[in-house]
Amino acid sequence: MSIAQIAQTTRQAARKLAVLSADAKNQAIEAIAKALEVAAPSIVAANVADCQAAQAEGIAKPLYDRLKLDEVKLKSAIAGVRDVAKLPDPIGVVQIHRELDTGLILKRVTCPLGVLGIIFEARPEALIQIVSLAIKSGNGVILKGGKEAVRSCEILTKIIQQALAETVVNPQVVQLLTTREETIELLKMDKYIDLIIPRGSNSFVQFVQENTRIPVLGHADGICHLYADQAADIHKAISIAVDAKTQYPAACNAIETMLVHSAIAPNFLPLVASALQEKKVELRGDEKTREILDIAAATETDWSTEYSDLILSIKIVDSVEAAINHINTYGSRHTDVIVTEDSEAAETFLDRVDAAGVYHNCSTRFADGFRYGFGAEVGISTQQMPPRGPVGLEGLVTYKYRVVGDGHIAASYVGNQSQKFSHRDL
Known part of the structure; x- marks a missing residue:
C-alpha cells in the first residue's frame, strides 16, 4: 500500500477505536502486555541483532544506549503498558456542562485526536509506550522507527498486531513504516495525520519541524x-x-x-x-x-x-x-x-x-511520564503551549462542543429583551 492508503486505513480503524468502551480498550492493552511477555526472548534476540549491526556500523554510544532493549527495559515497558490500562479513560470526559437557556444545553466533551505519526530514533521501547497510550486515548498510530532499530520495531509491531487481532480493536490502528522515503511521505499526510511526535536528536527533530504542515509536538534539545x-x-x-x-x-x-x-x-x-x-x-x-x-x-x-x-x-x-x-x-x-x-x-x-x-x-x-504516574509517555514537549513536559494521555485528546436544543434559533436572541441567555453551569 502507498503511504496515503496506509494513512486512510489507519484513520478508518481509528474512528471505530474512538467509540469503544474503556473496558474494551483496557482488554486490548492487557492482551498486548501478555503477548509481549510471551514473546520476550524473541524480542530481546531481535534487539541484540539490531545492536550488533549498529555497532558494526560505528553507532554513537548515546544512540546505542537508547537502542538497547534488554530484559530489564522490556519488563519496565510492559509494566508501563499495564499502568496505562489502570489510568482513567480520557475519552468522553465532560469538561463543561452548561445551560445556555432553558432546554439549550452545552457540553464540552473530550475525544481522540485521530491519527498520530510517531517518528523516533532507536528507543524500541518507545514503540510499546506509544501504542498503549494511543489505544487508551482512542487514536490510531503510524510508527516510523530508525533504521538501527528495524528488527526490534518489526517484531514488536507484529506481536502487537497479532494481540489486537484477538480483541475487538482493529489491528490496523497500529502501522509501521521502515524507510526514510516513507518518512518524507508521512510528513505530507496532513489530510490524514493529526499530530507528529518526533523523538530523537536536535537535527532530527528540526528536520521534522521544517518539513511538515502537520502540528509537531516534541523537543529538539535536552540541555x-x-x-x-x-x-x-x-x-x-x-x-x-x-x-x-x-x-x-x-x-x-x-x-x-x-x-x-x-x-x-x-x-x-x-x-x-x-x-x-x-x-x-x-x-x-x-x-x-x-x-x-x-x-x-x-x-x-x-x-x-x-x-x-x-x-x-x-x-x-x-x-x-x-x-x-x-x-x-x-x-x-x-x-x-x-x-x-x-x-x-x-x-x-x-x-x-x-x-x-x-x-x-x-x-x-x-522528568519522565512513567515516574509522573502517566503510565508512559509519547514524548517530552518543551514548547510554551500545552501539553508541556512529559506528555501522556492528556496530550493525545482534544474536545468537541455538543449543543442540544429543542428548536432554538439564534435569531430569537437578537433585539429581544425577554429572550436572554442564562449561562448556568449544571
Whole structure:
C-alpha cells in the first residue's frame, strides 16, 4: 500500500477505536502486555541483532544506549503498558456542562485526536509506550522507527498486531513504516495525520519541524541544569548531581551543565568533582572553576551543547539571579533543578526559570511520564503551549462542543429583551 492508503486505513480503524468502551480498550492493552511477555526472548534476540549491526556500523554510544532493549527495559515497558490500562479513560470526559437557556444545553466533551505519526530514533521501547497510550486515548498510530532499530520495531509491531487481532480493536490502528522515503511521505499526510511526535536528536527533530504542515509536538534539545546554591546541603547536592548526570547519561533529562555559587565553590567543587570522576565523567569548566579544579576549559559552545554522554560543563556564578539568567539564555526549557535549603531562593528559581520542569532538591531524572504516574509517555514537549513536559494521555485528546436544543434559533436572541441567555453551569 502507498503511504496515503496506509494513512486512510489507519484513520478508518481509528474512528471505530474512538467509540469503544474503556473496558474494551483496557482488554486490548492487557492482551498486548501478555503477548509481549510471551514473546520476550524473541524480542530481546531481535534487539541484540539490531545492536550488533549498529555497532558494526560505528553507532554513537548515546544512540546505542537508547537502542538497547534488554530484559530489564522490556519488563519496565510492559509494566508501563499495564499502568496505562489502570489510568482513567480520557475519552468522553465532560469538561463543561452548561445551560445556555432553558432546554439549550452545552457540553464540552473530550475525544481522540485521530491519527498520530510517531517518528523516533532507536528507543524500541518507545514503540510499546506509544501504542498503549494511543489505544487508551482512542487514536490510531503510524510508527516510523530508525533504521538501527528495524528488527526490534518489526517484531514488536507484529506481536502487537497479532494481540489486537484477538480483541475487538482493529489491528490496523497500529502501522509501521521502515524507510526514510516513507518518512518524507508521512510528513505530507496532513489530510490524514493529526499530530507528529518526533523523538530523537536536535537535527532530527528540526528536520521534522521544517518539513511538515502537520502540528509537531516534541523537543529538539535536552540541555538540563543543576544549580548548587550558596545554601545547598553539599552532600545532598553531590548525590543529586551524580544521579542526574550518570544514572542514564543518554537521556534527555540528564544534566549537561552544573552551576555553582561562588560562596561554596572552594569546598563543594573538589568533592563533587571527585564523585563525578569516579563515575568516569569528563569535566569542563569556566575560568573560575579551573582555578579550583584541574580540568579542561569549557567554551561558549559547551553551554549550549547536549552531550548525552558522560561529559559535564561547570560554571561558577555569584547569585541565584545569575544562575537563572544563564539557564534562560542557554537552556532548552526541558528540566532544571536548584539544590538549596533556602526556601526563598528556591521559590525565586522555580518561579523565574523558563522550563517545562523546575525542581528543588531532587534529580532531573524524574522528568519522565512513567515516574509522573502517566503510565508512559509519547514524548517530552518543551514548547510554551500545552501539553508541556512529559506528555501522556492528556496530550493525545482534544474536545468537541455538543449543543442540544429543542428548536432554538439564534435569531430569537437578537433585539429581544425577554429572550436572554442564562449561562448556568449544571
